[in-house]
Amino acid sequence: MADVAALAGVSSQTVSRVSNGDPAVIESTRQKVLDAMKELGYRPNSAARALKRGDFRAIGVITMGLSSTGNVRTLEAIAGSASRAGYAVTLIPLDAPTQDNVRGAFTRLDELAVDAVILIMEVRLLDTTALRLPPHVKVVVVDSDATGRFPVVDTDQRQGARSAVRHLLDLGHETVWHLAGPEESFAAGRRAEAWEAALREEGRKVPPVLRGDWTPESGYGAGLALAEEAGCTAVFVANDQMALGVLRAFHERGVRVPEDVSVVGFDDIAEASSFIPPLTTVHQDFGKVGELCVEAALRELRGETVTGVQLVPTSLVERASTAVPGRGDRPA
Structure with missing residues (x-):
């Protein structure tokens, strides 16, 4: 700072004010600094400034x-939103959903000095008295089952599943089979529950659940x-990746989509429109989820009380993998 001050012909205090973005510094002086x-290749010490500010x-x-x-996709949106707000993002991916891994991740983030933590994981992993969250760190969770303890942002999983079932019933199908995700997944559970509830509300037969x-x-x-x-x-089908496998199996067995069987996925991945046939699927706005997570974290950091669940609506994207039943004859 002394070298910068000497070269610019100003005081060290003025250099400090410019470094901290003080608007009171006149523009000509700011430019000289x-x-x-x-x-001189001067860079402010961000760590020292953080310690001084307390954030x-x-x-x-x-x-x-x-x-x-x-x-x-949620992480991409979080990184973009945080960057626009002047925040860096520190990522800790977990390779296994264990209490020890979650505890270790929080310990590591506390050492790396962050102001807030966004959890893209199921909140059951926080339900333990052995896990102590750093008291100064604000937490936002992407899991709609995390009610009460933290601000929550998530996709409306149940609404998406209902729209998929409703679409198929409206086309005239007597019932809808379901390929669910793994039993330990809360998202898979919510989609399966909504599928069954939608069928029962219409008095339709509920086929046995298949698991992937x-x-x-x-x-x-x-x-x-x-x-x-x-x-x-x-x-x-509970996600588009499994739907891709279903389409391949049907093709190999001579089952035509949608003439013989209609297929709906979930996620609307970028490749869904390039499946054969293009896949009807439930669109999740992962970008909006990420943006709302950062917004909630920043509100908490400003001292606002942030509670409750923000559910981002889904939408059904109709493509060529669904049609009215009975357009073709199934192979023997």
């Missing part, structure tokens, strides 16, 4: 891995089984 900083301008994100389309693990491979296995169900004319 900035030019001197550039010439770090950083948001931590703990997520269950980066293989999920939703997690990655979110991958195309598990969808392919379930699709082979569904191809043998002569009464199956409509399938709601």
Whole structure:
């Protein structure tokens, strides 16, 4: 600072005021200081400034891995929104959903000095007396089951599943089969519950649930089984990746989509419109979820009381994988 002050012909105090963005510094003086900083390669010490201010301008994100389309797209939106607000993002991906891993992630983020933490994970992992969250850190959770303890942002999973089932019933299908995600997944559970509730409300038969693990491979296995169900004319699949596997299995078994069976996915991944046929699916606005997470964290940091659940609506995107039943004859 002394070198910058000498080169610019100002006091060290003026250099400090320019570094901290003091609007009282006249523009000509500010420019002289900035030019001197550039010439000398001066950079303010952000760590020292953070300690002085008592905040770090950083948001931590703990997520269950980066293989999920939703997690990655939510994270992208969080990073963009945080950057626009002048905050950096520190990412801690977890390779396994254990209490020890979550506790270790919070400890690490506390050491790395963040002001807030966004959890893209199921809140059940926080339900333990052994887990002590840093008292100064604000927390926002992406999980609509996390009611009461933290501000929550999530996609309206149940609304999305209901719209998928409603679409297929409105086309004239007698019932809708369901390929669900893994039993331990809360998102899969909410979608399956909404699927069953929608059928029961209409007095329709509820077929047995098939289970997958979110991958195309598990969808392919379930699709082979569904191809043998002569009464199956409509399938709601809990994510687009499994739906891709279902489409492949149907193709190999000579089951035409949508002439023989209609298929609806969930997520609206970027590739969904390029499936054969293009996939009707439930669109989740992961970008909006990420933006609202950062907004909630920043409101907390400003001292506002932020509670409750913000659910981002879904929308059904109709493409060529659904149609009225009975357009073709199933192969024997």
